[in-house]
Amino acid sequence: MTLPNISEAEMHVMDVLWREHPLAAADIAQRLDAQDWSQRTVKTLLSRLVEKGAVGTKPQGRRFLYSPAVERGTVTGRATRHLADRLFGGRAAPLVAHLAEGKGLSDDDIAELEALIAELKS
Amino acid sequence: MTLPNISEAEMHVMDVLWREHPLAAADIAQRLDAQDWSQRTVKTLLSRLVEKGAVGTKPQGRRFLYSPAVERGTVTGRATRHLADRLFGGRAAPLVAHLAEGKGLSDDDIAELEALIAELKS
DNA sequence: TCTCATTGATTACATATGTAGTCGTTAAGA
DNA sequence: TCTTAACGACTACATATGTAATCAATGAGA
Structure with a gap:
């Protein structure tokens, strides 16, 4: 409902999905090489994003394919406006x-x- | 050197102090009327800010007077650059x-x- | 068919944060 | 002088977040 809050770590996952989707968990983890996270960590982040409604899933065989469920612009827009409001009265x-x-x-x-x-x- | 991270609630306290200082805890709480926090909450936030090095204290009688120990521009600048980097590659x-x-x-x-x-x- | 690597689900645990409550001390008023 | 209200210190507790580990099921390869 209210746009989900996406944490900093979660945002890295979203960035991968915004660039390319649908993707399986393993592929996402692989594309997050720079973050040096374990597969486990990536899966936890994915679970939380699904729970928050920021990511959707489609079953494929015995696993899921993940896709963004919110648009990048919506998320960045909200974060930007929030920061501007908090720090500069929206200016x-x-x-x-x-x-x-x-x-x-x-x-x-x-x-x-x-x-x-x-x-x-x- | 490591600029302390200042949370959203803490930032409200900093805003009061950046506007006017030094102030006693009670005065700060009073000036945060809009937040509808208990005195306790304000004191906790102050303690955390002192712990983080974002606020300094001077004893006055049996209590403290609080003042900012970091400049507003330093904090807002860091937050702004962080957001821009995270979301837009610094653009x-x-x-x-x-x-x-x-x-x-x-x-x-x-x-x-x-x-x-x-x-x-x- | 049997084994095993992989997957989602569940659980774990430390730190940060929001939001207080309790306690011992002490200055200030009765 | 006695009492009390206010102060800082310490404690509390739920949720969010970073960073995983364990577990049960299962599909794919031997």
Whole structure:
């Protein structure tokens, strides 16, 4: 109902599924090589995501194929708005300012932002 | 050095202290009226923040006066970069796009962003 | 057909977090 | 001086999260 909360570890699993699905648990674990988690851990995260309604399953033989049940944009949008509200009263500028300061935005980033602003003004 | 992690509830306490300090626990609780927490809860949060090194104390009589030990910008900057990295590979534009879509940015917000972009370009 | 590796289900356990309660001490008022 | 209210310290307990291990069933290979 209320968009499920997806933890940081769980988000890595979602990222795999958003890129490619449906996938079996083993395939997901394999694609999460960088995380250096055991298969067990990945399965636990998958179970929790299914429980939360963020991931759906289809039986295939004796195992499941997993797919996202929520869209990436929905999740990232909510997280972004939540952070902006919590830290800056919903204002975007200070948020961007932090990004700019920390590691510097690339020229591409700036150009993209500019285009976005132009669009917002119309 | 390891910037302490500050939870959402703790952040409300920090916000009070960033606005005004030093303050005694009772004053902080009073200023957190909106949260509808018991004094106990506020004290627990304060203890945890002191433990984490995010808040400092000065004894005053038999009680403490609390003050922030980390700057707001440091904390918000870290949280912002963390979110941007986690969700968008550090890119600012999709983040702003979400804010724009969700509730619409005010004209002021947009103007502010524009000014910021102009500055970044120079 | 028999064995075993793999799968989902269940259980485990430490730390973080939200939200308090209890206790011993002490300053301040009666 | 005696009492009490308030303070910090310590304790409590449920849920979320990170990170697995165990268990029972079963399909695939010997």
